[in-house]
Amino acid sequence: MKALEVKNIVKQFPNVLANDHISLSIEKGEIFAVVGENGAGKSTLMKIIYGLYTPTSGEIYVFGKKVKIETPEDAIRLKIGMVHQEFMLIPRFTVTENIVLGDEPHRGMIFDYKRAVKEVRELSERFGLKVDPTDKVANIPVGIQQRVEILKILRRGAEILIFDEPTAVLTPEETEDLFKALRRLKAEGKTIIFISHKLKEVMTIADRIAVLRRGKLQGVVEKEKTNEVELARMMVGRNVVLEIPHVEAKIGKTVLSVRDLTVKNKRGIIGLKGVSFDVHSGEIVGIAGVEGNGQAELVNALIGFTRPVKGKIELDGKEIKLLTPYNLRTKGMVYIPEDRKRRGIVLPFRVRENIIMGQHTLYPFSKNGILNDSEINKFATKKLEEFDIRPRNIHVRGGNLSGGNQQKLILAREMSIEHKFLLASQPTRGLDIGAMEFVYKKLVEEKKKGIGVLLISLELSEIMGLSDRILVLYNGEIVGETTPDKTNEEELGLMMLGLKRQERVLQ
Amino acid sequence: MKNVLKRIIFGPKEKEKYWWINVLVPIIAILLALVVGAIFIKLTGRSPIVAYKLLFGTSGLLPGPYWKDHFAEMLLSTSMFVATGLSFAIAAKAGLFFIGAEGDFLVGGITATYFGYAKPFANMPTFIHLTIIFIFVIIMGGIWGAIAGYLKVKKGIHEVISTIMLNWIAVYLIEDWLVIGPMKANVKTGISGTPYVSNTARLPIILHGTRLNISIIIMIIVTYLIWFLLYRTTFGYEIRAMGYTLIYGMEAPKAGGVDIDKRMIQVTFLAGAVAALGGAFIVLGILFQYPPVFGGGYGFDGITVALIGQNEPLGIFLASMFIGGLRTGAAAVQLAHIPKTFPSIIEGITVAFIALQELIRYWLMKAATAKKKSYVKIQGGADE
Structure with a gap:
């Protein structure tokens, strides 16, 4: 029946x-x-x-x-x-x-x-x-x-x-x-x-x-x-290989240096306790951890949304004293947010408007505060092609794109801004296999270009597959530092749950 | 060259599939309000046809006897509604519910009065004198508006609360102190209220034999400038992004490096400055002094105008003409034994139908898609 x-x-x-x-x-x-x-x-x-x-x-x-x-x-x-x-x-x-x-x-x-x-x-x-x-x-x-x-x-x-x-x-x-x-x-x-x-x-x-x-x-x-x-x-519609191609890291100079960073969360409680780490150019550093163990606080501090209680953040060797999103962005940081609808795009904005957010004040998109539409359209059309964003229509509103295409739009935008450091916070959250593969490919490309990438993810397979170095965040602290070939998912799991701790020495 | 100029002035054409719905919504709301108004008139035993004939015949919106006079009066009040309507709309675009236009209007009025009669300026040529007046009007109105933005940014005070309070502060500061105190006219002249502004401070008349002055031309230019600011500049881009992401705490533009706090203060400055222009018009073009008791209400009418105009500069201009027309024709409806406040009922019902606009949109959308059913099928293989 x-x-x-x-x-x-x-x-x-x-x-x-x-x-x-x-x-x-x-x-x-x-x-x-x-x-x-x-x-x-x-x-x-x-x-x-x-x-x-x-x-x-x-x-x-x-x-x-x-x-x-x-x-x-x-x-x-x-x-x-x-x-x-x-x-x-x-x-x-x-x-x-x-x-x-x-x-x-x-x-x-x-x-x-x-x-x-x-x-x-x-x-x-x-x-x-x-x-x-x-x-x-x-x-x-x-x-x-x-x-x-x-x-x-x-x-x-x-x-x-x-x-x-x-x-x-x-x-x-x-x-x-x-x-x-x-x-x-x-x-x-x-x-x-x-x-x-x-x-x-x-x-x-x-x-x-x-x-x-x-x-x-x-x-x-x-x-x-x-x-x-x-x-x-x-x-x-085609064979998908979710194997992440391994690319040897060519580690260069430090692009992000975080020292003793302590950050309060939204409720005013310390959520990140004295965290220190470095990200070098040409490597992907993965941050593993169960959600709610300080990831949000770390991200908010790194993008300038919350002012840290103490600690300092250096981008490309220069300390950023005034931590505002604008300052951090202009000093070479780009950000792929965990919540695209909230932080990534403006839903009622058209694709052509969304794709210049963050660089809209720069030439050639605007001059003396006046937008140059033909340049914007040219750029948007090019990026839709390059990042395979569908539909290929720069006038579609951001909210009418599917999740995967929204994420591609964000990648297209952020990666076209001149940058040295990429903060990818759960970049594949809620994405399907095809889009995930795309994000992985782009992250590896970034690494090859010599960009320093900080990848925050809740998916262990992602962390294991992409990272050159893994930091484990538990209860607001880094409880371990390791590399994918020295560890396995089980050990990481133990550390993530706070059952195992590793002493680490910062050079 | 011509094309380049066209692009710079008007921007590119963006095809919106159902753009006409946005235009139809206010028109339908107005028509429905007129129908409901007609029912009211009928219920009281009078003739709606006679009433509407009188109302619109003298509104200045339609040609008829003495059209020139009505037309001039209609445009005269239009310019003030445009000022307060734009004030509300600019802030609304940035996600602020800014209802301080009333206070800014008064501040603009008193500022224009002072610089209109104050000695050092009174003997300058008209053009220079007016320029100086308007500069101060914009600064004072802007500052009065920006107080609300500043309080919101620094102290987290909601703009509705602060603007309402600022409105009353403006009223009492002006009417209970300035007008009867420091700015009082000399008793010997027998004038109540402030002194009259000098002749050089009066807005030049553009239609001979009427009161119509350059205020309407100024507002046409301002309307265009606001449109340009909203849609053609990075400033407008940023504030629209803020307004659109209001429910998400404006996080997307913030992450994109937009200085939300600064923009918020700038927007309230702008909203205050534009509303203040309206106050200057009423003083420099109609009253020529600040009377002891000011009629007021233009600030709140601005909200009506902005709602009917869908917060779009051109829409606000047209809505202002409509409201201006209703006000101009209001006196005539008394000939049909209907109180002259009747047009206000029409305004109110129009706003009520605007509030129901989602329903009107839903009907229109249904009508539109019903017509295009076959089209969907042909389009079948469209991409996601």
């Missing part, structure tokens, strides 16, 4: 055709994965099914009946539930309160908390999703929070469960647990739609896999009859 069927779904955004005549049919009780690069149209399709977007054209059938889903309420009524990437939970509420919110059991006018707890407990046992109903959501780990989300939609009677990149926020163990839960749900007869761009996971969990590329359905394959390499080829 078909649980969900979509026929010829088209979704046209201004400038972007996000879904191009997509037809899928999903059987009841299967785990159906939808994979594709960022911007391939997976999320758009799911948002259409969940009623967050209305399709430009196309039909949806749920359990054989043609339906019109215009709001999430419609979707819930049709027993479709969605676990979003960002959880919609209230941190101050308990697990139970969060689950029953909007449909609370009550006795007369009074909220019957005891019955609610009992209901949640039963639900949690029935589906094998262990939670403590009385815990405050703020105090439980992300993996459990996700379970709360799942329970919430199960309680509303969901038969079709959509998971939007559910593993993006989970640790490997939590991912294992999630997969166990998904299999259990499948055994209960629920239908699961699993969106991801991590092929390994998809191969572990899915029964059938649909591949999207640039809004078009490339095909639906059964897990047994395919492999990761084939999927990757379908996804990006």
Whole structure:
């Protein structure tokens, strides 16, 4: 029996055709994965099914009946539930309160908390999703929070469960647990739609896999009859080698020198404690660490967003006394931000406007404060070609580009500014394989050009593959310094969790 | 050469697919407001057709009897609305909700008055005298506006709070002290309020037989300059980037090296200076002195104008003409036994529909895409 069927779904955004005549049919009780690069149209399709977007054209059938889903309420009524990437939970509420919110059991006018707890407990046992109903959501780990989300939609009677990149926020163990839960749900007869761009996971969990590329359905394959390499080829349209080519570092003089840097975080607590390190030209220095161990503070200090409590920063041998973004930029630093939408680009600005941010005051883009549009357009057109940013239209607004293309736009911009030091803060966050490969290639090119690169990343494979030297950040301190050939992911993992420490001597 | 000049003055053409929606939104809002206004009139038993005939017949917007007079009056008030409307819009582009135009307008007025009658200037040729007046008006209005920007940057005080307070400070400082104190006219002359400005400080008339003066020409130039500043300069580029990233704490332009604090103060200076021009116009072109009690309200009307004009310089100019026309025609509607405050109701409803503009846009977009359904299919293989 078909649980969900979509026929010829088209979704046209201004400038972007996000879904191009997509037809899928999903059987009841299967785990159906939808994979594709960022911007391939997976999320758009799911948002259409969940009623967050209305399709430009196309039909949806749920359990054989043609339906019109215009709001999430419609979707819930049709027993479709969605676990979003960002959880919609209230941190101050308990697990139970969060689950029953909007449909609370009550006795007369009074909220019957005891019955609610009992209901949640039963639900949690029935589906094998262990939670403590009385815990405050703020105090439980992300993996459990996700379970709360799942329970919430199960309680509303969901038969079709959509998971939007559910593993993006989970640790490997939590991912294992999630997969166990998904299999259990499948055994209960629920239908699961699993969106991801991590092929390994998809191969572990899915029964059938649909591949999207640039809004078009490339095909639906059964897990047994395919492999990761084939999927990757379908996804990006060519063979992808995620091997990072090793280039010997030609280490030159120091381009960035940080001494005894102490920085407060947003809440006024010291988040980075007396950190010292150097980056030389022609090398990539990787900073490994679990998120929230001082990376944000380090970045904010290096780009001049927060004034350090103490310590000094030298760029290209000169100490920067007044740490403002403008000063640091003009002294040879460029920055690839961790949050492109927030720090990288101005969403309503056109590509041609975005691509000159930071060099807009320089000749030939402007003279005496007046912009030179023909020069800007010429430059933008050239960069779109050079960095393969699609669509090749300099008038598209930044917000209408896909994530990968936004990142390419940022790379194109930052790398065209004259610089000696590149700060790459999680440059591949949320990117698909194709775009990741592109970023890696560009970082290695930078290194070959003799630029000093500081790479801050949460992905160990990235750190191991790209870095010439690795620093491990734990609890605001550098707890180890090593090189990729002297260590392995396990040892790094121990250091990242603060279980192993290395004495280091700064020359 | 001609092309180069054209490019420098107008900039490149950027094709926006549904650009006409932006134009239609205010027009539809105005039409809807007129319809609702008509219903109100009808409900009170009067004839909306007669009322609108009188209103627009004397508004100066449409040719008719005594058109020259109405036209002149309409443009006279237009120039003041443009000043306060642009003031709001410039700051809005930078992400500031700057409602200090009222205070800046008064500061501009009192500054123009003082330099208009003060002795050392009073005997200069008109051109030089006016130039000096306007320089001081711009400086004083700018400083008054920039106080809000400074407070926001240095002390984190929200501009809405500081500008409202600055408005009242301006009112009391001027009306309760300057006008009845240091700047009071000599009692023997029998004038209440400040002395009249000298003849050399009066704005030259450009339409014979009416009050229409050069203020409208100045505002045409200023409107163009503001457009140029916003879209053709790095300054405008930076402040638009700031406005667009307001919800993200302006981090993108900040990371790009834009000095947010400096720009914020500069923008409020500019907003204050432009609004102050309006105050100078009313003193130098209509009142010729600062009266004991100033009508006021132009500052807040500027917000209306900016909203209808969608914060775009040209839109603000057209919206100002519309509001100016309504005000000019207001007196005539009394002939249809309708109070002369009725046009204000139309203004209010227009703003209400502007507030609903997302809905209007949604309808228009739906209409536009319905028409182009076949087009989407042909375009099918478009890139992402």
